[in-house]
Amino acid sequence: MGTIKTAIPAVSPLTGEPMKRADAERLAGVLKALADPARLRLLSLIQSAPEREASVSDLTTPLGLSQPTVSHHLRILTEAGLLERDKRGVWAYYRLMPSTIAVIADLLTPPRKRATRRTR
Structure with a gap:
């Protein structure tokens, strides 16, 4: 997996607008990094x-897990x-990058729910 530090797309796959291929690939890379239970636990352990x-x-x-395995997972999450x-x-x-986590959460929240969540 290559470095994905480029900006996460602003267009959600839930908006009804087609995503550009590059945006979809970037978002998929981030979601792939999150899709491993060990990596989710790492995020949780770091945050707590x-x-x-x-x-x-x-x-x-x-x-x-061994040190090399933990280092591997941390590298993927960092990239x-x-x-x-x-x-x-x-x-x-x-340390977690809260801004990245917030962008992902926003992208995966349907537009109507996003408007409701922001007005609370």
């Missing part, structure tokens, strides 16, 4: 961690724009 960030060593035991990575000395810390 103190300071809302975690290193690979913080995540291996709770997931029951998809769902996490940001902050290198500090020999350690890298990962």
